[in-house]
Amino acid sequence: MNTYRFHFNDGNKTTTILFWFFTTLLTVALTAIVLVIHPDPLFPAWLLLISVPLMLTAIYRLFKVASERQLTEIVSLSEKGFTSICFGSVLFSEIRSIQFPAREIALLGGRQYDDYKQTDVDLPTLVFSITIANGKTLNWVLNEWGGFYNSEEEFSIFFNFLTALTDQLYQLYHANEPYNSYLKILDEKGSWEKRDLIMSLYDLTYPEIIDALRKIDPVHEIIIENEAFIPEADLILCRFKGERFNLKYDLNYGPDLDAVGNINKSDLETIEQLIIEQHRASNKDKIK
Template identity: 65%
Template structure:
């Protein structure tokens, strides 16, 4: 058995983050306006007794909600499948689809980090999903070169897991060995879907 541990963005609480983000923006604007601009006729100074604590509360709530989007994943892979600390156990034979943003990953032919340093292009948030035949979907969001929720090393561990996963699944549906490539069961877009006609080998 092989174990992989990494941090990732669970992509939860988006609505709450937006709420507290705009609350923080509003309270900072009001507080700054009262402190800097002489607008006593419109905003009396005693409003600071309300806006300043609200600003601190909004900043704190935004930080707490945003920090909850980071999860620690521990995945153990064996011959039959893998067990995720966040999503539970999944057998390889139960997986019906895999979707990986292959064209945005530098290891798979996507642009490298220097491109994003030289341009104003946003670094993509890479969303990987695995769906099982019971309808359960496992989803991980990571940044290849590190970000707010994961480090570069976390992505490297996650990519090792994807490589092990696809290496294990390939012999289940193909009786011929291919040249050594990354994530060889997937197509060029990073997708794989189990068709109705596709049966397990052996």
């Protein structure tokens, strides 16, 4: 399991930041006016007793709110998905779409840092989005060359996570296909969307798997012997052509087939396909 630690901007509290930004400008301007044109009947000295505390408060609140947008992220990547301390656990099978600003990333051939230095163009703020099955969107906002919220080194760490993530998705869904434009699976716009016709065991819930196993034609020689429940997982004890195998459904990471008897990898792949085909046969109008 690989772990990636970095900071990022969560992109929230924009309205609050704007409020304190303009409040800071107003109080700084008021304080400056009192100091510059003092003494003046319209701006007596006692206004400083109000404007200075307000100015200091506004500056403090501005920096405080801005700093609260910086979150510390630790992502652990496994063979089945990743776990984020900010967003929780996500299975690869739950990922429905990805959107990266690929063309703006120098590491992917985008505009280089020196090009920005020679012009008045601002360094881009990069938003990386992953949408999962329940409709939730995970957003990380970073600057490739470092800034207020992340360092350049932290962006490299984050980019390594993206590379590993897209590589896993490539192996899962596109192993027999040529690489796409960016990071193996992203198109020229930096997008990837899971194709509905692709289905794996990870797309099925525990009730769907157990239902499919029970309905599989006996000719395929899959027999359910027992069901067991252990902490954080459900276990289905089965036989395929007389040989034992277990289907473990981890509550965090989903299903996994384990050979117990004399079953090889090809047999496990056959079992998975039989389960998926039976599920599709039972749900002709429903593709997960």
